[in-house]
Amino acid sequence: MKIGQFAKALGVSTDTLRYYEAHGLLAPSSRTESGYRVYTQMHLQQMHFILRAKDVGFSLREIQELLNIQIDKHQHRCEEVKYITLQKRDLVQKKINELQRFERSLTFLADRCCGGKESADSCSILTALEEIDDIN
Incomplete structure (x- = not known):
C-alpha cells in the first residue's frame, strides 16, 4: 500500500510515518517507479508495535532497541x-x-x-x- 493508505490504516498522518522513517524506525519495502513508498502487512505490524511502545512512554531510541530485539527475538x-x-x-x-x-x-x-x-x-x-x- 502507498503512504496515504498506510497512514489511514494506522490512524496517523503521513508526516508521522515520514518522521519514523527519518529516525530509522520504519523503512518502506520499496518505491514505485514514480517514487511512492510501498508498505506491506509486515510494516503495518511494525508500526502498531512502534505506536504502542510510544503510547507507554518509550523514546525513539528505546523503541529502536525494542524493535531490534523484537525483529531478532531468538538472539536476545x-x-x-x-x-x-x-x-x-x-x-x-x-x-x-x-x-x-x-x-x-x-x-x-x-x-x-x-x-x-x-x-x-x-x-x-x-x-x-x-x-x-x-x-x-
Missing part, C-alpha cells in the same frame, strides 16, 4: 526487554517526583498570595521568587 533474552522497561519506569517515577515537587512549590506560592487587584509591587509570589533560592 527477556531480561534485556525487562531492563529497558524498568529503566523507563524509574525515569518516569523520577519525573513524577519532580512534578509533585513543582506542584507543592506552586501551591505554596499561590496560597500565600492575596490575588487581589492591587499593584504587584508587594506581590508575595514575586517577592518569594526574588528572595528565596529554594522554597521547597
